Amino acid sequence: MAKTITKPLSQLSTELDNTRDQIKQPTLVTGGKTFANVTEIVARVAEYPTAPRAWYIAFGGAVMLFGLLFAMLAYLISTGVGVWGVNTPVAWGFAIVNFVFWIGIGHAGTLISAILYLFRQKWRTGINRFAEAMTIFAVFAAGIFPLVHVGRIWVVYWIFPIPNQQQLWPQFRSPLLWDVFAITTYLLTSLLFWYMGMVPDLATFRDRAKTRLRKVMYGLFALGWRGSNRQWIHYEKAYLLLAALATPLVLSVHSVVSFDFATSQLPGWHTTIFPPYFVAGAIFGGFAMVVFLAVPARQLFGLRNLITLQHFEHMNKIILATGMIVGYAYAMEFFIAWYSGNPLETFTFFNRATGPYAWAYWIMVTCNVIIPQVFWFKKARTNLWIMWIVSIFVNIGMWFERFVIVVSSLSRDFLPSSWDYYVPTWVDLCTLAGSFGLFFFFFLLFCRYLPIVAIAEVKAILPEAHPGHGGGNAAAEAKA
Amino acid sequence: MSQTDAKTMTIEQPTEGRTFMGYLLEFDNVDDLTAAAQNVRDAGYTNWDCHTPFPVHGLDHAMGAKPSHVQWIVLGIGILGLCTGLFIQWWMNAVVHQGNVVTGYQYFVAGKPFWSVPANIPVMFEMTILFSAFASFFGMLGVNRLPQYNHFTMYSERFGKATDDRFFISISKDDPKFDMNRTRDLLAGQNGTYLEVLED
Numbered sequence: 080m081a082k083t084i085t086k087p088l089s090q091l092s093t094e095l096d097n098t099r100d101q102i103k104q105p106t107l108v109t110g111g112k113t114f115a116n117v118t119e120i121v122a123r124v125a126e127y128p129t130a131p132r133a134w135y136i137a138f139g140g141a142v143m144l145f146g147l148l149f150a151m152l153a154y155l156i157s158t159g160v161g162v163w164g165v166n167t168p169v170a171w172g173f174a175i176v177n178f179v180f181w182i183g184i185g186h187a188g189t190l191i192s193a194i195l196y197l198f199r200q201k202w203r204t205g206i207n208r209f210a211e212a213m214t215i216f217a218v219f220a221a222g223i224f225p226l227v228h229v230g231r232i233w234v235v236y237w238i239f240p241i242p243n244q245q246q247l248w249p250q251f252r253s254p255l256l257w258d259v260f261a262i263t264t265y266l267l268t269s270l271l272f273w274y275m276g277m278v279p280d281l282a283t284f285r286d287r288a289k290t291r292l293r294k295v296m297y298g299l300f301a302l303g304w305r306g307s308n309r310q311w312i313h314y315e316k317a318y319l320l321l322a323a324l325a326t327p328l329v330l331s332v333h334s335v336v337s338f339d340f341a342t343s344q345l346p347g348w349h350t351t352i353f354p355p356y357f358v359a360g361a362i363f364g365g366f367a368m369v370v371f372l373a374v375p376a377r378q379l380f381g382l383r384n385l386i387t388l389q390h391f392e393h394m395n396k397i398i399l400a401t402g403m404i405v406g407y408a409y410a411m412e413f414f415i416a417w418y419s420g421n422p423l424e425t426f427t428f429f430n431r432a433t434g435p436y437a438w439a440y441w442i443m444v445t446c447n448v449i450i451p452q453v454f455w456f457k458k459a460r461t462n463l464w465i466m467w468i469v470s471i472f473v474n475i476g477m478w479f480e481r482f483v484i485v486v487s488s489l490s491r492d493f494l495p496s497s498w499d500y501y502v503p504t505w506v507d508l509c510t511l512a513g514s515f516g517l518f519f520f521f522f523l524l525f526c527r528y529l530p531i532v533a534i535a536e537v538k539a540i541l542p543e544a545h546p547g548h549g550g551g552n553a554a555a556e557a558k559a
Numbered sequence: 560m561s562q563t564d565a566k567t568m569t570i571e572q573p574t575e576g577r578t579f580m581g582y583l584l585e586f587d588n589v590d591d592l593t594a595a596a597q598n599v600r601d602a603g604y605t606n607w608d609c610h611t612p613f614p615v616h617g618l619d620h621a622m623g624a625k626p627s628h629v630q631w632i633v634l635g636i637g638i639l640g641l642c643t644g645l646f647i648q649w650w651m652n653a654v655v656h657q658g659n660v661v662t663g664y665q666y667f668v669a670g671k672p673f674w675s676v677p678a679n680i681p682v683m684f685e686m687t688i689l690f691s692a693f694a695s696f697f698g699m700l701g702v703n704r705l706p707q708y709n710h711f712t713m714y715s716e717r718f719g720k721a722t723d724d725r726f727f728i729s730i731s732k733d734d735p736k737f738d739m740n741r742t743r744d745l746l747a748g749q750n751g752t753y754l755e756v757l758e759d
Binding site: 242267286309312313547 | 588589590593608609610611612613614615616617618619622624625626627629630633647648651652661662663664666668671675678679681682684685686688689691692693695696698699700702703705706707708709710712713718719720721722723724727
């Protein structure tokens with residue numbers, strides 16, 4: 080059982096560079112931690128009587144922004160979409176930009192939890208839990224925008240196939256309706272995957288709980304889990320199946336989101352490169368968000384031995400690789416625009432780089448293509464400050480990518496007579512800020528009250544978790 | 560499976576007047592647990608279990624436990640999801656059901672056919688995944704009989720460590736081969752650290 084902790088959380092762990100030794104199997108848990116240590120490190124985050132001061136400051140900020148979101152949505156619904164900056168050619172403004180941005184953020188969580196699981200990448204265990212949490216809260220944030228941008232939100236249930244007195248049904252050939260199904264499925268599947276992975280860890284929290292409230296709450300959600308091997312057999316099979324289902328799902332979700340654009344006739348949207356380009360961009364932006372959240376979390380909550388520099392180096396390599404794919408897609412779009420010989424297509428891309436929204440385009444290129452190149456250097460990949468700052472730039476760049484795609488294409492379509500310049504209103508900007516409030520509100524609560532690292536999975540990658548390792552815990556300690 | 564050095568085991572005695580529920584043997588490492596699981600399996604017990612903080616590789620074989628069949632539930636429900644996705648789209652968009660209160664509605668869009676399967680694939684796919692995901696989770700809970708808030712291992716004082724760093728073998732008194740003395744002797748012969756008598 081945990082002793083009373085007096086030192087602040089952030090001083091309870093040590094920094095060890097485990098990125099050097101590339102020939103041996105890298106150590107994913109540094110500091111010679113035992114099973115009990117792993118439990119202790121993760122559980123004390125939720126058991127510590129007070130959170131680090133930075134948590135309270137961040138949570139206060141998040142609550143205020145979340146409140147701002149409610150205020151903006153109330154104003155929008157009570158007044159109408161005229162409070163936004165959308166105009167006649169640019170009918171899709173911030174709402175769709177934010178929607179695609181947040182959905183994209185979520186994708187890295189599913190990639191880490193499902194795809195890296197299928198590929199047996201053991202380093203995922205340190206970061207998968209909160210990457211999955213990030214997915215769910217990002218989908219919450221994303222889901223708000225399509226719901227409110229329909230204009231008359233009180234009839235939003237029309238997008239679902241519910242029998243109604245008008246005998247009207249959804250139009251199933253529309254990609255916007257595919258979105259409804261894709262996003263709903265994505266949210267529910269991610270929730271199941273996240274919760275199922277958490278059940279054994281909630282049981283750990285239950286067994287350590289000292290107050291009645293904690294015993295009841297964690298006990299209720301732990302479902303009576305008792306680590307039974309006859310249950311682990313089915314649990315592991317079901318977890319594998321969920322990973323195998325989530326993998327094509329995550330690829331399909333952003334493909335369907337890209338169909339919203341690609342199946343239209345608009346130059347700049349009507350391209351076949353969109354599905355792979357969107358998926359790569361989503362993983363790129365999502366990994367940047369994971370780094371952005373993981374760096375402060377490990378420092379504040381004393382997780383340096385579980386989320387090590389090795390984990391960050393892997394993530395930064397993925398950011399570099401997917402950033403290059405995104406850069407390639409930007410270049411290829413230009414090439415095809417020219418090679419197609421279609422004057423409208425050629426104009427659209429020329430207009431993106433030199434037209435009224437050139438500033439947005441070059442912010443995008445700088446943040447997404449140029450800045451991540453620092454990750455060619457190991458120093459940058461293993462320096463927490465550098466990677467944290469790069470992750471902020473990548474998030475800005477990925478938001479602007481969606482802005483460029485949505486706004487610059489719409490603002491100058493086929494007829495010059497209908498061209499217009501889109502400027503967001505203060506309501507647009509406050510709603511965007513508010514969506515960050517929603518995301519951080521849920522994320523910070525998760526950090527404080529739920530197992531932030533997958534305890535059972537991290538234990539399973541310790542050397543003494545495997546029979547025949549030669550002794551086990553007690554014997555290894557006796558030798559040392 | 561290599562055993563570690565022999566350990567001294569504390570053995571509890573049953574208390575008079577309390578209902579006996581079963582035995583619980585504690586281990587401090589996976590090697591001893593796996594070796595003991597093989598012995599319990601070979602002794603012919605069926606109503607027993609191992610409890611570990613994480614899935615232990617090779618323990619299924621050592622216990623003689625059958626592999627999971629959750630995938631067949633998922634396959635069945637997944638196919639149901641696929642058919643549901645196909646059916647609702649056909650019912651709602653492709654045909655008009657004359658005189659029916661819940662009738663379809665044929666949208667005439669850009670001269671396209673009312674029914675063409677390629678346009679219906681995304682929704683069919685998503686419905687398949689949705690149904691399968693629910694089947695994986697709830698199928699797993701059903702097969703494992705969870706949630707279960709009462710189990711004889713929960714009468715133990717020490718069992719909380721099963722989700723931390725200890726490993727346990729539990730044998731229920733309901734096992735057909737169970738015998739107070741012979742079962743205790745079998746467990747006492749393993750390389751465990753604490754043999755607990757579970758009583759209500």
